[in-house]
Amino acid sequence: MSVTSRYRSAWEGFWREAPDEPGAVFWDAEPVVTAAVHVALFEPHLTDPGLPLVDLGCGNGTQTRFLAGRFPRVLGTDIAEAALDHARHADPAGQARYRLLDAAEKSEAEALHAELGDANVYMRGVLHQCEPDDRQPVIDAVATLVGSRGRAFLVELSEAARPVLGGLAQSPSGPPPKLAPVFRHGIAPGEVPDAAVPEYLRNAGLTVLASGDLPLTTTESTPDGELIVLPSKWVLAGRES
Numbered sequence: 001m002s003v004t005s006r007y008r009s010a011w012e013g014f015w016r017e018a019p020d021e022p023g024a025v026f027w028d029a030e031p032v033v034t035a036a037v038h039v040a041l042f043e044p045h046l047t048d049p050g051l052p053l054v055d056l057g058c059g060n061g062t063q064t065r066f067l068a069g070r071f072p073r074v075l076g077t078d079i080a081e082a083a084l085d086h087a088r089h090a091d092p093a094g095q096a097r098y099r100l101l102d103a104a105e106k107s108e109a110e111a112l113h114a115e116l117g118d119a120n121v122y123m124r125g126v127l128h129q130c131e132p133d134d135r136q137p138v139i140d141a142v143a144t145l146v147g148s149r150g151r152a153f154l155v156e157l158s159e160a161a162r163p164v165l166g167g168l169a170q171s172p173s174g175p176p177p178k179l180a181p182v183f184r185h186g187i188a189p190g191e192v193p194d195a196a197v198p199e200y201l202r203n204a205g206l207t208v209l210a211s212g213d214l215p216l217t218t219t220e221s222t223p224d225g226e227l228i229v230l231p232s233k234w235v236l237a238g239r240e241s
Helices: 003-017 035-045 062-068 081-089 106-116 132-146 161-169 180-184 196-203
Strands: 053-056 074-078 097-100 120-124 151-157 207-221 227-238
Touching (some): 003 081, 003 180, 035 062, 035 207, 035 227, 053 132, 062 074, 074 081, 081 097, 106 132, 132 196, 151 207, 161 227
Parallel strands (some): 053 074
């Protein structure tokens, strides 16, 4: 079984088991504390807000639906058909479109770009859940989708999140209920060094145009009832004109 096949199988299993209820998945926070915050950061940098917007790794589509209310053409993509089933079920009005996509496969990104033309790309928390060998190919796919006019906005857990997640995973009572399925399906978040993301982007021919730090709000709470918030970094990239 290839790396990508194992990865796809893990995500299919995770999403088949995941409940439909909003907030039932560890990272499925309300858009007001996720995509809405991100849009305020990347929208001023877009050269053309009318380009298609690809939510790469859309999962159950919570953020995709919000983005579809802000941009004219939004496509959510994911490697797992089970994730897209959740997304379509939660979007009966068809606010966005959804498509199966293995972003580590160059030909699939090229085919989507041939269909859409240049696009803006939104990607939240995908790289740190990818196999290490797939991370550069995924960013290469982002660069393919962006083309010459699009912009890419990426959010990833920072290195400082590792001890927080480690502490949660090694709790005497076990990991929190919403985090446990992630580990159980073999898709535990991996460490992506903070300096690696800009390097992946440069290797793909993209230029970092803006960056910063953000709290990443989860849907899980500590024993005293406080939402777990993880440190993250965001990067906006594109090709310089």
